[in-house]
Amino acid sequence: MLHATDEGYDEARSLWNGMFEKHPSIVAKCRGAADVMAAVDFAREHDLLLAIKGGGHSLAGKSVCDDGLLIDLSPMDDVRVDPDSQTARVGPGATWGDFDHEAQAFGLATTGGVDSRTGVAGLTLGGGIGYLARSYGLATDNLLSVDLVTAEGELVHTSEDVHPELFWGIRGGGGNFGIVTSFEFELHEVGPEILTAQVFHHIDDVRRVLEFYQEFMTDAPDEVACYATITRVPTESAFPEAYHNEPAVALVGAYSGAIDDGRPLLAPIAQFGDPLLAAVEPMAYTALQQGDDDGFPDGERYYQKAHFLETITDAVIDVIVEHTETLPGPYSGALFEPMGGAINEVDPTATAYPHRNAGFSFSITGGWSDPDRDEEIMGWVREFFDDLASHATGGVYTNYLAHDEDDRVDSAYRENHERLVNLKNEWDPENLFRLNSNVEPASGGGQ
Structure with missing residues (x-):
């Protein structure tokens, strides 16, 4: 202690x-x-x-x-890979950087986030979107079993065959039912290099780029994941100095199959328009997974709100253009993450994660240093979010709920919420585990 x-x-x-x-x-x-x-x-x-x-x-x-x-739980950061069974046992203190370091030694991976500092536990229990999700499903879809400590202080094992209802609930229901002490994942042959595309356009081209992006992803095979982000141009020599730190729209793509098979599939991303920088090249999978690390430094101030969208319409683009001509704060931006593929092949009620029909997740992030700018930048995020609301599905990714969005918990769990309440009544009726995207028990315990 x-x-x-x-x-x-x-x-x-x-x-x-x-x-x-x-x-x-x-x-x-x-x-x-x-x-x-x-x-x-x-x-x-x-x-x-x-x-x-x-x-x-x-x-x-x-x-x-x-x-x-x-x-x-940070001392519990062990990752044990079994290359023969293509599975991994992972402790709850491990990050995706820890996970990928061990798994890539054997050319194996499973769906993780897009920032290597993200914890395996939190990302997986909320769903787990990442570059491999269209190919292999969410992180939670690759979960085979867990051990967890219940509100009564008991250690239980759960899988499809043992406490199956509890296993259903933790796959998207977050930390509502206990503290996971061990995760067992299915792994897939990925890397150690993966084909990527990285393309930056001036912010003035955001409308044309997003129109292209919507069309490109409509026909993309499951092995292709392409993210579209409104960000700032990095201060690196590869970019014209005049554009350093200026707003831009970037497309970052990855192909999870054989590198040569992916070249013609990712080529259109680099060939479109008049980019500031365009590259389609192999990259270490671990480097791809670390792509967001430098853009969001530790210890800065971050506030995020998110929607799910079925498609990127002209009206959606209008809102984005209006709110991204300037970006308040050095780490602020917006991100499209593609759904579809293996994510949407799962029935919405098969796991607690229900958002199996969306086309994209769209998140708006404010990132800044000075506490005096809190209201300004959080206000930008909220206004941007509100202006998009009428074009969204009404759902939200559990892991993207902000600290002040307890009123949106129903939107995170949607049709699965009542079933989660029943599970909460069974496993945590006093709501001991409530600092999360909280499913309140029927008794309202612990409030």
């Missing part, structure tokens, strides 16, 4: 998102399931607010709390 005066306390309570400066009364640094069980018992018996920190990315800041008990 760590207290405020102990060495390591400040590091344990720190998150990637610097907006959240909180001070738990106690930090339990757990090194195994037994430690987690003891910490859960302690929190329950002393009626303490309980926060759980895995990788510590925590966009919404719910991985730390004031007062209460913080369970820090």
Whole structure:
């Protein structure tokens, strides 16, 4: 246990998102399931607010709390790959960088995020969108089993065959039902190099680029994932110096199959329009997965809101053009992530993650340093989000809910929400695990 005066306390309570400066009364640094069980018992018996920190990315800041008990899982960052069965056992403190480092030694991977610092646990339990999702499904679709500690401090194993309803719920239902101490994933042959496309256009071309992007993704095979992002031009020699730090629209594509097979499929991305930079080339899969790391530095202030869209219409583009001529804050931008393929082949009720019919996830991120700009930049995100609402599906990716969006939890779980409430009633009726995209039990316990 760590207290405020102990060495390591400040590091344990720190998150990637610097907006959240909180001070738990106690930090339990757990090194195994037994430690987690003891910490859960302690929190329950002393009626303490309980926060759980895995990788510590925590966009919404719910991985730390004031007062209460913080369970820090970061020491449990082991990744054990079995290349014969093409599976991996992963601890809840591991990041996707940890995961890919081990799996790529054998030319294996499963769907992860687009930032290597993101925790395996949080991303997977909320769904898990990434470059491989159209080929192999979400991270949660590649989950074979987990061990988790329940609100009663008991360790249970769950899979399709053991506690299948609980296994259904954790695949998209977040950390509502317990603390996972071990994940078992299915792996796929990917890398160590993967074909990528990286293309930047001036922001004045955003309308034409997004029209092309919608058309390109409509016909793209499942092995192709292309992201469209409104961002700033990197301060790198590959880009004309006059455009450094200026707003731009970029297309980043990846092909999960054989490199030569992907060249004609990714070529149109580079051939379209008059880009500032265009490259289609092999890249280490681990480098692709680290692509967002530098653009969103640790400890800055981040606020994000997101929609799902069926398609990118002219009206959607109108809203984007209006709000992205300038980007407030050095790390602000917007991102289209393509759905479809293996993601949408799963029935919306087969896992707790319900968004199996969307065409794109669209997220708007404000990123800045100065707390005095909080209202300005959060206001930009909110206005942008509100102006898109009438063009969206009404759903939202659980992992993209902001700290002030508890009223959108129903939109995250949609038709699966009532079933999740029943599961919460069974496994956590007092709502001990409530610092998350919270499914409240029928009793409203722990509020």
